[in-house]
Amino acid sequence: MSTRREKTFKDDTWEAETQNFATSYENFEDLEGSLSQYMYKSQKTTPDLTGIFQGDDDDYEEEDYCDEQNEKNDDNDSFDPDKIDQEKMSTCVEVLKEWYGSDRFSHDELVMAGWYGNYDPEYAADWLDQNIIVTKNNTSSENSIFFTNKSKNNNQNKNKNKSNEKKNQNNKNKNQNRKKVNKNRINKKDKKKNLSKSPITKERIIVTKKDGNKSKNMSKNQNNKNQNNNLKKLTNKEQLERENIDRLFTGNLQEQLRQENEKENENEKEKEKEKEKDKKKGKGKVNNSQLKKATNKKIDLLKIEQNQSVLSPNFKKKMVAQRNKKSQKKLDLILTKYKVDSKSQLQKLNLVICGHVDAGKSTITGHLLTQLGLVSNKQTRNNEKKSEKLGKPSFKFAWVMDSHEEERVHGVTIDVGITHFETKTKDITLLDTPGHKDFIPNMISGAAQADVAILVIDSRNNSFEAGFKNGQTKEHVLLLRSLSVSQIIVAVNKMDYVNWSQSRYDEIVSILRKFLRSSGFSNQNYWFVPVSGLTGDNLYKPVSKKVCAWYDGKTMYETIDNFAPVERPIDKPLRVSITDLSKDQIQGLTISGKIESGVVMKNDSVLVMPLFELCKIRHIYSRQQNVLWAKAGDNIEFLVSGVDEEQLTIGQFLCDPTTPIPVVQRFTARIVTLNPKRPITKGYKCLCYIQNNNEPITIVRLLNILDNSTGKIKSKKPRLVPRKTSATVVIEPQNSLCLENFSFIKELARFTLREDGITVAMGIVKKITKKKFVEPTLQSNTKKK
Numbered sequence: 001m002s003t004r005r006e007k008t009f010k011d012d013t014w015e016a017e018t019q020n021f022a023t024s025y026e027n028f029e030d031l032e033g034s035l036s037q038y039m040y041k042s043q044k045t046t047p048d049l050t051g052i053f054q055g056d057d058d059d060y061e062e063e064d065y066c067d068e069q070n071e072k073n074d075d076n077d078s079f080d081p082d083k084i085d086q087e088k089m090s091t092c093v094e095v096l097k098e099w100y101g102s103d104r105f106s107h108d109e110l111v112m113a114g115w116y117g118n119y120d121p122e123y124a125a126d127w128l129d130q131n132i133i134v135t136k137n138n139t140s141s142e143n144s145i146f147f148t149n150k151s152k153n154n155n156q157n158k159n160k161n162k163s164n165e166k167k168n169q170n171n172k173n174k175n176q177n178r179k180k181v182n183k184n185r186i187n188k189k190d191k192k193k194n195l196s197k198s199p200i201t202k203e204r205i206i207v208t209k210k211d212g213n214k215s216k217n218m219s220k221n222q223n224n225k226n227q228n229n230n231l232k233k234l235t236n237k238e239q240l241e242r243e244n245i246d247r248l249f250t251g252n253l254q255e256q257l258r259q260e261n262e263k264e265n266e267n268e269k270e271k272e273k274e275k276e277k278d279k280k281k282g283k284g285k286v287n288n289s290q291l292k293k294a295t296n297k298k299i300d301l302l303k304i305e306q307n308q309s310v311l312s313p314n315f316k317k318k319m320v321a322q323r324n325k326k327s328q329k330k331l332d333l334i335l336t337k338y339k340v341d342s343k344s345q346l347q348k349l350n351l352v353i354c355g356h357v358d359a360g361k362s363t364i365t366g367h368l369l370t371q372l373g374l375v376s377n378k379q380t381r382n383n384e385k386k387s388e389k390l391g392k393p394s395f396k397f398a399w400v401m402d403s404h405e406e407e408r409v410h411g412v413t414i415d416v417g418i419t420h421f422e423t424k425t426k427d428i429t430l431l432d433t434p435g436h437k438d439f440i441p442n443m444i445s446g447a448a449q450a451d452v453a454i455l456v457i458d459s460r461n462n463s464f465e466a467g468f469k470n471g472q473t474k475e476h477v478l479l480l481r482s483l484s485v486s487q488i489i490v491a492v493n494k495m496d497y498v499n500w501s502q503s504r505y506d507e508i509v510s511i512l513r514k515f516l517r518s519s520g521f522s523n524q525n526y527w528f529v530p531v532s533g534l535t536g537d538n539l540y541k542p543v544s545k546k547v548c549a550w551y552d553g554k555t556m557y558e559t560i561d562n563f564a565p566v567e568r569p570i571d572k573p574l575r576v577s578i579t580d581l582s583k584d585q586i587q588g589l590t591i592s593g594k595i596e597s598g599v600v601m602k603n604d605s606v607l608v609m610p611l612f613e614l615c616k617i618r619h620i621y622s623r624q625q626n627v628l629w630a631k632a633g634d635n636i637e638f639l640v641s642g643v644d645e646e647q648l649t650i651g652q653f654l655c656d657p658t659t660p661i662p663v664v665q666r667f668t669a670r671i672v673t674l675n676p677k678r679p680i681t682k683g684y685k686c687l688c689y690i691q692n693n694n695e696p697i698t699i700v701r702l703l704n705i706l707d708n709s710t711g712k713i714k715s716k717k718p719r720l721v722p723r724k725t726s727a728t729v730v731i732e733p734q735n736s737l738c739l740e741n742f743s744f745i746k747e748l749a750r751f752t753l754r755e756d757g758i759t760v761a762m763g764i765v766k767k768i769t770k771k772k773f774v775e776p777t778l779q780s781n782t783k784k785k
């Protein structure tokens with residue numbers, strides 16, 4: 001057992017059960033919290049990292065190996081690029097050449113057909129728009145390939161009119177994509193109703209940044225029809241794959257192809273006119289040369305698609321070359337900027353304010369901003385008058401943040417409000433989140449953008465207890481931890497209500513201290529401050545000795561200034577998590593998001609995942625200022641072009657096109673269970689929250705249970721995972737999830753599992769075992785490297 005843990009829990013009087021959990025969770029923190037410790041761990045030089053996520057890597061590998069072996073057996077008929085048989089693919093290409101003659105299709109086209117032929121024979125036929133199916137001969141030799149005429153196949157009806165389908169592919173895809181678009185978008189009116197849906201349906205995220213000049217919130221109605229669509233998609237994986245492949249082919253060139261289509265349509269109209277004229281003249285016959293031209297044009301179109309799509313090797317080479325040139329430029333810029341920053345500029349921090357409903361989050365924020373002189377007298381007077389008129393005078397400060405009519409009438413925050421202020425050493429972006437449990441997805445979305453947090457506690461008798469036992473206090477702390485927030489200020493609010501009672505303050509502090517520790521916050525990373533949001537005491541100005549004689553610590557403002565700077569993974573590939581979308585008639589499409597890792601520059605081409613579509617960054621805005629580049633940790637807005645806005649949703653990622661984020665269909669994870677209502681067994685379904693995305697998942701395999709105190713494997717292949725227990729499990733998202741391995745980008749590898757509005761487990765991604773659409777050329781490039 002580590003000295004550190006003994007020291008931490010020696011004096012603990014927390015119940016025995018919680019203590020075990022706490023022990024495991026602290027180790028969870030050990031692994032998560034410090035990269036250097038993680039490095040030590042891999043060198044196996046530190047004795048500190050005994051426990052759940054440490055020491056058992058050998059066992060893990062063994063388990064994982066078994067897991068992979070099992071998966072191999074399971075996945076015989078599903079696509080995995082790792083399993084593509086190159087030999088079979090080239091045989092396939094040769095046979096296709098023979099079949100069609102070497103002039104008819106380019107080598108690249110045949111390679112693509114061969115590649116898809118490995119996956120699903122029908123795709124090869126579709127790709128070449130031919131009436132054949134390339135398929136494996138399972139009955140005779142394993143490696144043989146044969147072709148059958150589609151008309152003889154059982155799928156005859158399903159596949160007829162393929163050529164027509166291909167012709168209308170763009171329009172069809174557009175419609176399919178449109179159906180998908182609404183997944184994450186919801187009508188504001190439906191918010192409350194939708195949030196308490198079945199656990200295997202995606203929760204909706206309703207996020208609108210309340211600052212900035214957003215002209216139109218793009219969130220649209222997400223109705224039950226889409227949920228049904230999702231379920232249908234689950235049962236028909238093949239269909240989903242097909243849709244995605246279709247989209248893959250057309251996606252990033254949508255605009256270009258649309259233009260081509262328009263031209264084609266115009267040409268067709270002209271041709272029809274000509275035909276009519278010809279008919280009138282008595283000709284009426286189809287001109288052979290016209291037909292030939294049309295066919296050639298179609299083949300040309302396919303070539304354009306292929307050569308410029310994200311799949312094309314040429315495209316890939318171009319992107320890599322571009323990146324190499326730019327990376328040096330970026331690096332120089334960053335270094336220069338960092339040098340300047342460290343001398344003269346404030347450290348940027350994203351601060352989320354959260355806590356149980358009505359704890360006083362918006363009041364604290366509004367009053368602090370007022371004290372800092374960031375709210376005009378006119379606005380203050382307006383809020384005073386209007387809140388009095390509505391019979392809610394105590395909400396005058398909360399209204400600085402709660403600007404929507406709906407929020408003001410009901411007295412609750414719904415959307416994430418964003419504001420900025422500066423302390424002596426920090427440049428703070430503050431995100432005010434809702435406390436009501438129905439709006440947890442919004443809270444998560446706000447917290448996902450944050451580096452540090454303020455947890456607001458209502459100190460009134462029974463209010464604190466209600467928030468802690470059955471409310472959102474614990475829930476928020478756990479979510480913050482799983483979203484990489486490692487420093488937290490606990491603002492013990494409404495102290496005016498309890499007459500600044502020291503005993504009440506101490507009581508709250510002692511309970512919360514234990515809970516924070518057990519949730520993975522280390523001693524030096526949490527602080528307590530007594531405040532009153534209403535009177536403004538101890539927010540910016542210290543509380544007077546007349547009001548509170550016993551407190552002589554820092555104010556909330558000073559404690560914020562005291563936050564330690566946060567390390568940013570700027571050297572990792574670009575990952576931007578999309579938090580909001582808006583469209584302006586003049587400017588165009590704007591994507592808001594937090595850069596999780598890497599650096600982005602104006603005019604960069606980035607890949608939207610899991611769409612596999614490219615878009616161009618026209619402008620980067622940081623707090624309405626046009627900037628040339630931005631780095632990990634920045635909350636920014638991009639003005640983009642080249643991507644169909646209808647396909648974008650909150651929760652998607654913008655990435656470096658040369659090393660995109662994996663779109664994962666199965667992964668192995670280490671989880672720590674909390675208090676699930678029912679035991680976690682094989683087949684357990686719930687929602688997985690990762691960044692500001694959520695997806696229904698199934699736990700498909702329970703690999704082992706880990707001992708909470710030693711971290712060693714306690715039992716293999718358990719039948720269930722009990723409460724407050726650590727385990728290794730295999731998870732399958734209903735569709736797919738964009739995530740990373742914990743060892744690569746930890747910010748994108750932490751997740752929470754939730755069911756019926758409560759967090760049932762938290763975890764980290766240990767290994768990605770099944771990805772979607774890994775390009776073969778990318779694979780071979782990686783291998784060469």
Ligand SMILES: Nc1nc2c(ncn2[C@@H]2O[C@H](COP(=O)(O)OP(=O)(O)OP(=O)(O)O)[C@@H](O)[C@H]2O)c(=O)[nH]1
Nearest residue numbers: 357358359360361362363394412413435494533534
């Ligand atoms: N007496 C007293 N009342 C307070 C204090 N802070 C907030 N309140 C009151 O608590 C009520 C809720 O305050 P809000 O700021 O809206 O609470 P919130 O946490 O932002 O609420 P949600 O975001 O909806 O969860 C309002 O009536 C406030 O006036 C305080 O320090 N003392």
